[in-house]
Amino acid sequence: MKKNESYEEFVKGIWRDNPVFVQVLGMCPMLAVTNSAINAIAMGMASMFVLVGSSFLVSVFRHVIPKQVRISCFIIIIATFVTIADYTLLALVPKVHKELGAFIPLIVANCLILGRQEAFASRYPTRLAVMDALGMAGGFMLALFSLGAVREILGDGALFGFRLFGESFEPWIVMILPPGGFLTLGVILLFFNWFKYKKDEFLADVAEAERSGS
Amino acid sequence: MDNLPWIFVSALLVNNFVLTYFLGLCPFLGVSNSLETSARLGLATTFVMLVTAVCAWVLNTYVLIHAPYLRLICFIVVIASTVQFIEMLIKKLSPALFRAMGIFLPLITTNCAILGLAIFATNRGYGFVEGIVYALGAGIGFTLALVLLAGLREESELSNIPKLIQGTAMNLIIAGVLSMAFMGFAGLFSSS
Numbered sequence: 001m002k003k004n005e006s007y008e009e010f011v012k013g014i015w016r017d018n019p020v021f022v023q024v025l026g027m028c029p030m031l032a033v034t035n036s037a038i039n040a041i042a043m044g045m046a047s048m049f050v051l052v053g054s055s056f057l058v059s060v061f062r063h064v065i066p067k068q069v070r071i072s073c074f075i076i077i078i079a080t081f082v083t084i085a086d087y088t089l090l091a092l093v094p095k096v097h098k099e100l101g102a103f104i105p106l107i108v109a110n111c112l113i114l115g116r117q118e119a120f121a122s123r124y125p126t127r128l129a130v131m132d133a134l135g136m137a138g139g140f141m142l143a144l145f146s147l148g149a150v151r152e153i154l155g156d157g158a159l160f161g162f163r164l165f166g167e168s169f170e171p172w173i174v175m176i177l178p179p180g181g182f183l184t185l186g187v188i189l190l191f192f193n194w195f196k197y198k199k200d201e202f203l204a205d206v207a208e209a210e211r212s213g214s
Numbered sequence: 215m216d217n218l219p220w221i222f223v224s225a226l227l228v229n230n231f232v233l234t235y236f237l238g239l240c241p242f243l244g245v246s247n248s249l250e251t252s253a254r255l256g257l258a259t260t261f262v263m264l265v266t267a268v269c270a271w272v273l274n275t276y277v278l279i280h281a282p283y284l285r286l287i288c289f290i291v292v293i294a295s296t297v298q299f300i301e302m303l304i305k306k307l308s309p310a311l312f313r314a315m316g317i318f319l320p321l322i323t324t325n326c327a328i329l330g331l332a333i334f335a336t337n338r339g340y341g342f343v344e345g346i347v348y349a350l351g352a353g354i355g356f357t358l359a360l361v362l363l364a365g366l367r368e369e370s371e372l373s374n375i376p377k378l379i380q381g382t383a384m385n386l387i388i389a390g391v392l393s394m395a396f397m398g399f400a401g402l403f404s405s406s
Contacts, residue, residue, distance in 0.1 A: 024243070024382050028326040031236040072294070079287045087283065102333045105286050109326030111240055177397060178234045182390030189383040197378060 006131040013135025019112045020143035020185075021192050026112030029103050030144055031181035037160050040148025042096045044141030046085045046104060048134075051113050053081040055121040055133035062122045074117040075108070082107045112140060150184050151175045218347050221340075225351030228400055231327050232359040233393040238327030242360060243385050252364040255322075256357025260350070262322045263331050265300060266293050267349035270332040271342050289332050297322075327356060362392060 019025045029047070034040045054077045058065070065073045086104045089097040097104065107113065116136055121129040149159060155175030157165045174180050231237045238259070246252045269292050278285050305312045322328060331352055335345045366388050375384065 027239045027243070028236055031239070072291075075290055075294075076287060079290055083283060083286050086286070102330060102337060105333050106237075106326050106330055108286060108290060109329050174394070178236065179390045179393040179397065181236065182386050182393055186383050186386035186390060189386060190379060193378050193381070193383055 006127060009128055009131040010135040010138075013132065013137075014139040014142060017136075018139040018143060019136050020140060021188065023112075024189075025115060026110045026140060027185070029106050029110055030140075030147065031178075031185060033100055033103050034144055034148040034151055034181060035155065035176040036152045037145060037148040039096065039099055040144040041141070042089070042093070043100060043103070044137070044144045046082075046089060046100075047107055047110065047113070047140055048137035049085050050078060050081040050107055051116060051137045051140075052130060052133045053084075054078045054113065055116060055129045056126060058117045058121040059124065059126040059129035065122070070122065071114075071118070074114060074122075078113055078117070079108050112136065146188065147181070147184055150188075151180050155180060218344065221344055222347050222351040223402065225348050226355040226358070227396060228402060230355045230359055230396050231330065231352050232356055233389065233396045235330065237330040238325050238356060241322070241325060242363065242389070243382060246360055246364040246385075247367055249361060249364045249368060252360040253357065256353070256360050259322050259325070259327065259356050260353025262297055262325075262328055263349040263353040263356075264346060265296055266328050266332050267335060267345040268342075269293050269296050270335055271340075271345050274336055285336070289329060293328060293332065327352070359392065363389060366392075 013019065017023060020027070020030060026047075029043060033043045054074070057077050058074060061073075082105060085107070086097075089100070089104060116133060120132045124132070153159055153164060154172045155177075157163060157169040157171050172180075175184065225231070229235065232239065232242050241255055241259075245255050270289065273285075273288055273292060278288060301312075331349055335348055340348055363385070367385065370384070370388075379387075
């Protein structure tokens, strides 16, 4: 039972409540850095570290933090973790850090992270909060990666820097430029809408069949 | 001082905060359903950006030279509290102005465009006047993008759109097309 509960919290973030595709949160950093798959993964890892770390701390201190100033406390905790992530990336992978540039500090303003603290970590025990954070971060990373991969493949004809097509491939430059981010995410959301629409239709059909059968 | 117009136009059009840097997307997609609201939000954002630029400059010049690793935390705390303070001041001094900007002020403080402005201005080493001009350009650019999208959305409500594409998906695709249009401004400075 207990194991199921944690598992449930983990899985819901990846698909059913996917932060980007379903809840449309945390868009600001995500569109800006997803012009290649490797940047998308670095951003995803940094966000995951921040989200899991701050969810853990917030959940541990959830009885100590006064209700009135909770948002400010959350923000300071998040900002601390973001600073750690920023300096770690600078030390380990300076090249990626340079490309992501100002968008690492901007993780602070990612509404997804603050939203999880407010909606989940500050109300549930630590174990569940960490599982929830892992799931949400996993879903965020999945979204970042799919967007980054699509944009790199179409805009550069490559994935992780490996050429995928022959010499004759003409890259769609627009996909790695800002408009490509909006368009790709728009099309992916369209696909999710279609999926939901079909599922509702199917469920309605099943209900109809059951009613006529009984 | 010759580069002031350049900084202004660059923040306004070429490097528009919303359409090129993807900053402040949450209000951009969330609040842009009516022209009037988005114009007011734009006004309030421009104001907060000006305050931010001043705060960032003061912090950078006097405090953060000694402790650069505290930059992020300092920016957030100081900017948020300054905006709250000014909000109270405006409420006292000019209720009309307060009604126009209203509830948006505290919400904007956590908008990534605000923090982005402070960080970009720091990274580029802008001075006091440059920072203010940059904030003005960025704020007006934000308002411009917001009003453009709101106008398009108001129009689109009158037309017959398939149910599947309505909502965020359509807004994103509209934003993509707007962004493409703004890419055109990049040519403005290629010769200089």
